[in-house]
Amino acid sequence: MWTALLAMASCTPCHEAIVRSFERTGMGRSMTAPVAEALPSQAGRHGQQNWAVAWRRDGLEHRVGGETRRMAWAVGSGHEGKSYLWRAGDALFQSPLAWYSKRGSWDLSPGYAAGAEIDFLRPVTADCLFCHAGSSRPVPGSLHRYAAIPQPGIHCERCHGDGAPHAADPKRGNIVNPVRLAPAARDSVCEQCHLSGAARVPLPGKTFADFRPGMVLEEVFSVYLPVTAKAFKVVSHAEQLAESECAKASGTRMWCGSCHDPHGEPAEAESWYRERCQSCHANARPHGERCAECHMPRTAASDGGHTAFTDHRIRKPGPAAVPVAVTGLRAWREPEAQWRARGLGLAYAGAGDLQRAFPLLRETRGDGEAQSALGLVYLRAGRTEEAVAVLEQAVRAEPRHSSRRLNLAAALLAAGRRERAKAEAEQAIALEPLLRDAYVLLAEIEPRRAAYWRARFETELRK
Ligand code: HEC
Ligand code: HEC
Ligand code: HEC
Ligand code: HEC
Ligand code: HEC
Numbered sequence: 001m002w003t004a005l006l007a008m009a010s011c012t013p014c015h016e017a018i019v020r021s022f023e024r025t026g027m028g029r030s031m032t033a034p035v036a037e038a039l040p041s042q043a044g045r046h047g048q049q050n051w052a053v054a055w056r057r058d059g060l061e062h063r064v065g066g067e068t069r070r071m072a073w074a075v076g077s078g079h080e081g082k083s084y085l086w087r088a089g090d091a092l093f094q095s096p097l098a099w100y101s102k103r104g105s106w107d108l109s110p111g112y113a114a115g116a117e118i119d120f121l122r123p124v125t126a127d128c129l130f131c132h133a134g135s136s137r138p139v140p141g142s143l144h145r146y147a148a149i150p151q152p153g154i155h156c157e158r159c160h161g162d163g164a165p166h167a168a169d170p171k172r173g174n175i176v177n178p179v180r181l182a183p184a185a186r187d188s189v190c191e192q193c194h195l196s197g198a199a200r201v202p203l204p205g206k207t208f209a210d211f212r213p214g215m216v217l218e219e220v221f222s223v224y225l226p227v228t229a230k231a232f233k234v235v236s237h238a239e240q241l242a243e244s245e246c247a248k249a250s251g252t253r254m255w256c257g258s259c260h261d262p263h264g265e266p267a268e269a270e271s272w273y274r275e276r277c278q279s280c281h282a283n284a285r286p287h288g289e290r291c292a293e294c295h296m297p298r299t300a301a302s303d304g305g306h307t308a309f310t311d312h313r314i315r316k317p318g319p320a321a322v323p324v325a326v327t328g329l330r331a332w333r334e335p336e337a338q339w340r341a342r343g344l345g346l347a348y349a350g351a352g353d354l355q356r357a358f359p360l361l362r363e364t365r366g367d368g369e370a371q372s373a374l375g376l377v378y379l380r381a382g383r384t385e386e387a388v389a390v391l392e393q394a395v396r397a398e399p400r401h402s403s404r405r406l407n408l409a410a411a412l413l414a415a416g417r418r419e420r421a422k423a424e425a426e427q428a429i430a431l432e433p434l435l436r437d438a439y440v441l442l443a444e445i446e447p448r449r450a451a452y453w454r455a456r457f458e459t460e461l462r463k
């Protein structure tokens, strides 16, 4: 049922050294088959549940309580750790068990420890594979269905764009070289994946996968960052670097490529980074050799990553910053004027700040995505008829969007219209048979058939 993605142009015949070197980097191994590694088997316990990880002849098995799943992919090179994905039909789910390299052991995936029960049912959405797979093809309108086998490992074309014309007629100038792009487009190549922010909001009708090297991120999506009273709640590398005096004082000259060769990690890190510093600080008074150790110390980032370990704010050594409260969100770079209120509104809605989302979203000449978010704001505020009205518009804008139908079903239920709620939830399932929340809602709509809906989901899962 799954087709392979189109093969990308091969770069090996002419750039073999770069290809071999890149394959050894974390980025080149960002997603792999689990059979390629040799991590130990292990058993553990979480509350009332036993869990286990075991290698079988045909692959890696994760077990929680009575459930056993075979893992399809490991996400993460293992520098810090690895998360695991398993597949049911054309849908992908994340395992609640993950590998932690520094501790050398298996444990619960980030985000699970606090909750009571663990299960295998966390959906793997398109944004995850956008950053970790070479390419993937999400089914439009679905939460976690994929039309093709994701291509593991980030590849050349994610930073260089379509290589086919260049491979057919190899020369300089007919393939993107990030260093020669204008600064915002150059930085966007890395920000695709290294600027997580608090929310990433695609423009109407766009998906992350529409981004191509050479574009500015905001032609496809914008990123919203947390604003704090003092600006140090910055987590991703791009945000931190922008806070540094080096970046601020050197205009647009400084970028990720000032210190990193994306094709390979340096053989001798200390001297490599010192030379990068000295390319700008040649005249600094000599006061130490290991520049990064003092000015870019490694911090104990929270388990599970997605926070820079190496402090990219490049500061004079001093007392560690204390975390402060987030007071709002702002765009990293603003999208075109007509999308500003919509983007910020969706970012606030995504972050759960409905009070700020509401006036912004109401202002927009609603596209389906904005209407869907506005509908949820109405629903939470108990304004159920208004919720139904905008959510109906959102569904009309994209009838094959399973989550929008589910939201509409929830609003209809809140408005006391059970029959229609049931019909919409069933439509959602018809579009996406493993949309678990739809079964949960159906059990709520028909409490006496709750066991039936649970069993239906289990049956779908085993198909
Ligand atoms: C048939 C041989 C061939 C193939 C295949 C090939 N290249 Fe090249 N590439 C070249 C040559 C020749 C140059 C020019 C080198 C020079 O003039 O310095 C080049 C230059 C480049 C440059 C520098 C361009 C610039 O303007 O600065 C990049 C980037 C590049 N290749 C990437 C790729 C990628 C990515 C692939 C695979 C999608 C690829 N190449 C496939 C031969 C090839
Ligand atoms: C398609 C997403 C993507 C893009 C584009 C991307 N990165 Fe990465 N990068 C990652 C991921 C994911 C990791 C973590 C890989 C791992 O260890 O599993 C990573 C890791 C790294 C690392 C740590 C060393 C390593 O190779 O693991 C450096 C340095 C880095 N990236 C620099 C860059 C720079 C510079 C750019 C832009 C020129 C860039 N990246 C573009 C996703 C991306
Ligand atoms: C994470 C982003 C990223 C990925 C992935 C990537 N490159 Fe590059 N590549 C760059 C950047 C940035 C430069 C410019 C480096 C510089 O000159 O400072 C570059 C430059 C090049 C060049 C021209 C300069 C040189 O170093 O010879 C070639 C050729 C090239 N890349 C080929 C490849 C091939 C082949 C792959 C896949 C194995 C690949 N690149 C993967 C970011 C990337
Ligand atoms: C692209 C050029 C560039 C690079 C590369 C660079 N810096 Fe800077 N840095 C600057 C500029 C410009 C300033 C501001 C003027 C100054 O203090 O020299 C600065 C300021 C600083 C400061 C003072 C910060 C403060 O809070 O006042 C420190 C410390 C510093 N850099 C360390 C480093 C270290 C360590 C590296 C390498 C890991 C590095 N820089 C790489 C350009 C750069
Ligand atoms: C001034 C130099 C400098 C610049 C500019 C820089 N880095 Fe780094 N980066 C470092 C150093 C030093 C390390 C630590 C390397 C080590 O431990 O061997 C590092 C480590 C990393 C890592 C590994 C994880 C971690 O936090 O230790 C990633 C990923 C990374 N950088 C991404 C980026 C991205 C993306 C950019 C651009 C937004 C960037 N870096 C710009 C110096 C720099």
Ligand code: HEC
Pocket (backbone or CB within 6 Å): 274, 277, 278, 281, 284, 285, 287, 288, 289, 290, 291, 292, 293, 294, 295, 316, 317
């Ligand atoms: C042992 C720790 C240590 C090492 C190693 C170190 N620095 Fe510093 N650096 C400091 C401290 C502390 C200050 C602040 C001095 C002050 O406030 O007067 C500083 C200040 C600076 C400044 C600000 C301007 C100045 O001269 O006060 C720059 C730029 C800088 N360092 C660059 C570098 C570079 C480049 C390297 C590597 C060649 C390096 N540092 C290695 C501790 C270190």
Ligand code: HEC
Pocket (backbone or CB within 6 Å): 026, 075, 076, 077, 078, 079, 080, 081, 082, 083, 084, 094, 124, 125, 127, 128, 129, 131, 132, 192, 193, 194, 195, 196, 236, 237, 304, 305, 306, 307, 308
């Ligand atoms: C916005 C892009 C982005 C998204 C979305 C994202 N990641 Fe990452 N992830 C990264 C980058 C970049 C790194 C490298 C370290 C860093 O920057 O924190 C990373 C690091 C990791 C690591 C540690 C890898 C290592 O060993 O260094 C794991 C495991 C991981 N991610 C799993 C996931 C999973 C699973 C998802 C989705 C459910 C996900 N990530 C979503 C960009 C992303």
